[in-house]
Amino acid sequence: MEKPAPLGFGLGLRHRYHAEIVKERPDIDWFEVISENYIGRGGRPLAILDDIRADYRIVMHGVSMSIASTAPLDFDYLGKLRDLARRCEPEWISDHLCWTGVHGVNLHDLLPIPYTREALDHVAERILRVEDFLQRRIAIENVSSYVTFAESEMTEEAFLRELAEKADCWLLLDVNNIFVSSFNHGFDPARFLDDIPQERVLQLHLAGHSDHETHKIDTHDQPVIEEVWSLFERACRRFGAISTMIERDDNFPPLHELVGELDRARAIAAAARIRREAAE
Amino acid sequence: MTLKDMQAAFQGAILCGDEDAPRGVEDGPRLNAAARFKIYYDAYRLRLAEGLSTEFPALRETLGDEAFGALFEAYLEGRPSRAFAAQDYCRGLPDFMREDPHWREQDNALGLAEFERALSRAFDAPDAPQLAIDVLAAQTPEDWPELTFVLHPSVQMIELPRSARSAYALSQSELSETADQEDAGGEDNAPMETVLFWRQRDLSFYRALSGDEEIALASLQRGTDFALICAVLAQNRPAEDVAGEAAGFLGRWFTDGLIAGIRAADPAGS
Numbered sequence: 038m039e040k041p042a043p044l045g046f047g048l049g050l051r052h053r054y055h056a057e058i059v060k061e062r063p064d065i066d067w068f069e070v071i072s073e074n075y076i077g078r079g080g081r082p083l084a085i086l087d088d089i090r091a092d093y094r095i096v097m098h099g100v101s102m103s104i105a106s107t108a109p110l111d112f113d114y115l116g117k118l119r120d121l122a123r124r125c126e127p128e129w130i131s132d133h134l135c136w137t138g139v140h141g142v143n144l145h146d147l148l149p150i151p152y153t154r155e156a157l158d159h160v161a162e163r164i165l166r167v168e169d170f171l172q173r174r175i176a177i178e179n180v181s182s183y184v185t186f187a188e189s190e191m192t193e194e195a196f197l198r199e200l201a202e203k204a205d206c207w208l209l210l211d212v213n214n215i216f217v218s219s220f221n222h223g224f225d226p227a228r229f230l231d232d233i234p235q236e237r238v239l240q241l242h243l244a245g246h247s248d249h250e251t252h253k254i255d256t257h258d259q260p261v262i263e264e265v266w267s268l269f270e271r272a273c274r275r276f277g278a279i280s281t282m283i284e285r286d287d288n289f290p291p292l293h294e295l296v297g298e299l300d301r302a303r304a305i306a307a308a309a310r311i312r313r314e315a316a317e
Numbered sequence: 318m319t320l321k322d323m324q325a326a327f328q329g330a331i332l333c334g335d336e337d338a339p340r341g342v343e344d345g346p347r348l349n350a351a352a353r354f355k356i357y358y359d360a361y362r363l364r365l366a367e368g369l370s371t372e373f374p375a376l377r378e379t380l381g382d383e384a385f386g387a388l389f390e391a392y393l394e395g396r397p398s399r400a401f402a403a404q405d406y407c408r409g410l411p412d413f414m415r416e417d418p419h420w421r422e423q424d425n426a427l428g429l430a431e432f433e434r435a436l437s438r439a440f441d442a443p444d445a446p447q448l449a450i451d452v453l454a455a456q457t458p459e460d461w462p463e464l465t466f467v468l469h470p471s472v473q474m475i476e477l478p479r480s481a482r483s484a485y486a487l488s489q490s491e492l493s494e495t496a497d498q499e500d501a502g503g504e505d506n507a508p509m510e511t512v513l514f515w516r517q518r519d520l521s522f523y524r525a526l527s528g529d530e531e532i533a534l535a536s537l538q539r540g541t542d543f544a545l546i547c548a549v550l551a552q553n554r555p556a557e558d559v560a561g562e563a564a565g566f567l568g569r570w571f572t573d574g575l576i577a578g579i580r581a582a583d584p585a586g587s
């Protein structure tokens with residue numbers, strides 16, 4: 038199983054930054070695009086995507102696969118996803134370990150699942166079918182969650198580990214989501230990272246969240262916080278060079294601030310690499 | 318509880334306005350099960366409220382937060398999303414209003430909702446060439462009568478209450494990414510008018526159409542050739558004025574970027 042070479046340090050493509058990116062060519066190695074922003078649309082959004090694609094490598098990140106849903110897979114959606122992939126030739130395609138609705142309804146949220154054997158078998162079987170349909174291995178991301186279920190039979194990290202094996206998929210680890218969920222549910226985020234198999238991790242997400250004292254919410258509207266940076270450092274030491282990007286979806290700062298966060302990610306990764314090599 | 322039962326219960330609790338946690342949700346270290354579940358319950362509403370406000374800013378401003386909130390709740394309750402993109406769900410609002418016993422009576426609100434959706438659709442329509450008028454020069458005058466045209470995919474002509482355009486313009490008194498071009502309509506005080514929407518240089522535009530321009534453009538959209546468009550216009554005026562008026566319309570449509578293609582008569586047919 039050959040892991041694609043790391044892409045470096047990227048950013049989520051958001052339209053407000055497009056003109057500046059084209060003009061200033063800031064130090065961004067690659068872009069992650071939200072698949073749903075382009076599916077079934079033309080005009081300016083697609084023109085922007087083509088424009089960026091001409092000069093950068095991209096990854097398609099979706100929110101509607103609903104891979105953990107007990108509703109049938111939506112092959113209409115998957116077909117459109119495949120068409121978009123043919124057009125923009127992403128390095129890979131990812132979505133979340135979650136469900137978005139049942140009975141034909143879409144709640145437009147990344148909803149949590151109990152970590153049971155039943156769910157594991159169910160999700161793995163669906164990933165295999167999606168991978169077969171898309172003709173490529175996909176990456177599955179851990180979400181931020183706000184509830185846990187009495188039925189759960191294993192930890193989230195154990196579930197992800199087994200899932201990656203069973204479904205032969207990649208993992209997209211969202212370091213901020215690990216932190217947010219660990220706070221909300223009271224687990225050790227470092228142990229989570231340590232339980233994830235290195236060879237399955239294809240990409241890392243970094244992001245900010247909002248803090249409500251009793252709980253944290255994954256809002257992507259703040260800078261990455263210190264605890265998440267140090268968790269990222271641990272991830273770099275454990276996983277080596279991994280394609281990393283920052284998600285920012287609201288309360289948008291000037292682009293140079295995000296590029297500054299990327300520079301910090303680069304520096305942390307470089308230092309972690311030295312420590313990793315020294316330890317070997 | 319199976320995964321299927323759990324998902325049905327979880328979704329049911331989010332949709333039905335029941336703030337109690339569904340069975341199986343545990344207490345957390347700081348929040349009990351109900352408070353934890355409420356994060357999802359609130360997020361669902363907040364996300365779609367934001368989506369609708371983004372898609373229909375003028376409608377929200379015109380109705381005010383209270384009425385817009387009532388519309389939002391009626392929509393969520395009456396027609397939960399079945400679209401895979403939240404934006405597509407939000408854009409279904411005018412269809413819901415048209416069928417809802419209360420909102421279908423609110424002509425002004427419904428018109429404004431349709432107006433804003435048309436602008437968004439123009440913005441997102443597929444790309445196509447926007448031909449310059451020079452392409453006409455390449456046609457010989459003898460070919461003119463049989464020319465047909467293809468409109469740009471962003472072009473929409475929608476009959477709306479007059480209030481929609483004025484309410485939108487009022488809400489946009491600050492500079493925005495749309496422009497109300499010089500008003501060609503307004504010949505009478507009819508309550509309805511046909512508004513043309515299109516995209517040019519990545520911006521959405523709109524303007525009201527006069528009756529003649531509407532007829533001419535609608536004919537062109539159906540693939541009617543230029544001679545017949547002139548004949549249609551000739552029903553309303555002396556024949557000598559018609560060619561000039563039709564040429565004037567055509568010139569403006571090219572300038573506005575409405576024309577994506579031009580076809581001469583099929584040589585095999587002549």
Ligand SMILES: [Fe+2]
Pocket residue numbers: 178211214242284
């Ligand atoms: Fe993420």
